[in-house]
Amino acid sequence: MSDTSADNIVNEAQFGDYFALLKPRVMTLVVFTAFVGLLAAPVSVHPFVGFTAILFIALGGGASGALNMWYDADIDAIMRRTQKRPIPAGKVTADEAKALGIALSGVSVLMLGLAANWFAAAFLAFTIFFYVVIYTMWLKRWTPQNIVIGGAAGAFPPMIGWAAATGGVSIESVLMFALIFLWTPPHFWALALFMRNDYDNAKVPMLTVTHGRRATRAHIFWYTVVLAIFAMAAGFTSLGGPVYLSVAAILNVQFLIGAFRIWRRDEDASEADNFAEERKFFKMSLAYLFLHFGAILVEAGLDRFGVWA
Amino acid sequence: MSIGRQHEIHKRRFSRNMGLGLVLAAFVVLVFGLTVVKVTDGNVSQAISGSVAK
Missing domain, CATH: 1.10.357.140 (UbiA prenyltransferase)
Structure with a gap:
């Protein structure tokens, strides 16, 4: 201007x-x-x-x-x-x-x-x-x-x-924070595994560069374990209900399996299929977050219309 | 560079002038709407006539 x-x-x-x-x-x-x-x-x-x-x-x-x-x-x-x-x-x-x-x-x-x-x-x-x-x-x-x-x-x-x-703030809002906070690292580290040159060239200290790709794979898995605990815990507060718990149970099992596969893989296997597992996990992570918050929204709607009352 | 009544720069900048104009108009509507809701709990005619809900 x-x-x-x-x-x-x-x-x-x-x-x-x-x-x-x-x-x-x-x-x-x-x-x-x-x-x-x-x-x-x-x-x-x-x-x-x-x-x-x-x-x-x-x-x-x-x-x-x-x-x-x-x-x-x-x-x-x-x-x-x-x-x-x-x-x-x-x-x-x-x-x-x-x-x-x-x-x-x-x-x-x-x-x-x-x-x-x-x-x-x-x-x-x-x-x-x-x-x-x-x-x-x-x-x-x-x-x-x-x-x-x-x-x-x-x-x-x-x-x-x-x-x-x-x-104000409450346990429910803190758990919603935890859901995104703990979801972000596995989501971006999976991206960093198959978009590695970008971050290397820009000299951004991504975990893949500073601690190596094996350590990044382990980090993805352990963050996903902690994420699953918090995601399920949210289901037992006023945020949750049968819909949320069902959705969260399915998504977290799938997400844990995906993270476990990434953890157990070596670089040769990943190179061989052009990081198919990592790409799949990254895509799944987008649905994971959307569906968790979607389920909270559905529970809030059902609550408001008195379905669970 | 002289600026005539309809200079080429007017055409070139039409989209951002129009966009900014619409954003400002939307902001005015938003503040008005918010005022109506805050003062009269959503009653537009009451807000315009100036009587406040008790």
Whole structure:
């Protein structure tokens, strides 16, 4: 939007380029999980207030995405997966992304506070700070546990949704946090196993590089074991019920089998079938998270209509 | 570079001007809706007439 860009006809940024700075695919996950957190809460919220709260939680997530793209523009230009993002593609300048990210952070926190409550707003502000400063600026390039810490930022939205309705935190919202927090490392480490060159080239200290691929396979398995315990535990709180427990039991058994297979495999076997097992596990992980939160949503709906009462 | 009434830059930037315009309009509607819900619990005519629910 600067004056010097007026003559830059070839790489003129369109509205969609600014929207892409907000990482819309990540925002859909934020919208979905925050929505589930809001609806699963035992306090009912006016639909319009609920809609506004979800919208600004998503916008806060988008703002942190823009700030992440501003700070990580150098490594985004190296990794194949991120080369087409608006800054490395030359559509938007890093300063524009920073300005957009800061402005939207302020707007989203303020509007969530006005729409819902100031506890939820403070929680959103902390999440943005955590993702941008603690994860992106500090730990991502420094520790191989980067994925674990980054996962925490992605795990806050259902807690914020819950807080928007109740004004606080409870065991249920902590368990929803744990579900995403513990799911993130196996999900991304499986990706790192079959997309290895990207992270190596960008010198991001992924576990595959710092501790080796065998250790990564073991980490995937043990994180999945802990994840399964927390996922099943959630079924025995007010989040759960017969639907959730049935879905969680099937998914966790499948996920554990997949993680166990990855753990027991060696590199030769993986190379031979072009990481088929790791790719399958990665795909399954997407369904795993979606179906768990879907089941919580179904339970909340059934509860609201008095089916289990 | 002179900017005429209909310069090429207007065409080129149409999508982002239009997008920003729609976002701002949606924001106004959102704040109005939120105000109506907060003040009158969803009664638009009450909100416009200015009487507050007791």
